[in-house]
Amino acid sequence: MSIKYVILGYISWKPATGYDLKRIIADSEILHWSANNNQIYRGLVDLHKAEWVSKEVVQQDGSPSRHIYTITPAGREALAAWVQETPEAPQQRKAFLMQLLWADDVKTAVLQTLLDQYLDAVGSKLFMLRAQADRKPDQPDMNERSQYLWNMVYRNAIATYEMELDWIRQVRQELGELGKKRGRSSR
């Protein structure tokens, strides 16, 4: 789908500069992009070319001038069209699961360590997500439904990580039991 619509979405809430957007996206726990300049500044140029946003340059003394982008009616239409595009199933990118598939020759103790590390990684992600979900979004006027949807998007992300933690704990435990069983039966 590309980050462009997310940029457009934020601009639809409130006019913004590339710098603003960079911070917003980088700070967000649910937006997975690294929010690098290349993407954002090029994206804004593209949006401007398509006339989905208008641009106002505000001179400043000392620092570089700020380029403030505002959504246009055409931009609002494009955003609405995107929102109504047929949803696709999410794609899972869990590199660790791939590692597990070829862990045949790795000792169970090492596997346990890996699982612990995975638990930590997922746990701290979840912690940050929860903290951010409690803070309100920087959108000015949100109606009840929008607020509900905002919350549910966070809930979704949180539930996904919670499920992952449960899964890790289960595998950790059952792996230990498997080891014991094999230890007994092989002697």
Next chain:
Amino acid sequence: MSIKYVILGYISWKPATGYDLKRIIADSEILHWSANNNQIYRGLVDLHKAEWVSKEVVQQDGSPSRHIYTITPAGREALAAWVQETPEAPQQRKAFLMQLLWADDVKTAVLQTLLDQYLDAVGSKLFMLRAQADRKPDQPDMNERSQYLWNMVYRNAIATYEMELDWIRQVRQELGELGKKRGRSSR
């Protein structure tokens, strides 16, 4: 992490050609890659350059000759090292959640339709996953632990989609209730 290690992983189970790998990866429900030629054939060239795999060309009459790749000891070492790399938290790419964040101006009825479509998309993915999880992997000799891990990787993917279905149903229902409440209070 890149698809290269997955390719190496499959070769570690059994020597294979690019064509074999393409089919395996394209058919898999847990491997999210499209398995295009470019990636696979280039990947194999790279693996061969790194001497992680050896290559044997088998002439055939009629069809092009098959290039059969076999893992080397160095390849096994590299694979083991990759498997033991510190796990990273999974990244979620759920484009639909992004769409929801900017659904402010979309009518609730349209939103319901979108949710239904999302339910379908996730549901059919889940169906395929379940079907594939029941079939055994094409790996020759799997010990008990490896089989357990293989199953748990599928379980993880299945649980993620099941969670998503629950979430969709909840949102669908609560969205309907919100609409009713607002309908009442605004009259």
Next chain:
DNA sequence: TTTCTCATGTAACGCGTTACATGATTAC
């Protein structure tokens, strides 16, 4: 004095995608 924030942008590269190209054999 060094680091952080503000503010813009570019270069090089990695990984992935679709589509194109070739050509024989087999199945409908």
Next chain:
DNA sequence: GTAATCATGTAACGCGTTACATGAGAAA
């Protein structure tokens, strides 16, 4: 006759990443 399967590969492009470049003012 048309399509699918086997089998290799290339071209062009999209999206994303890290790192580089500049330069002022404020804070530690």
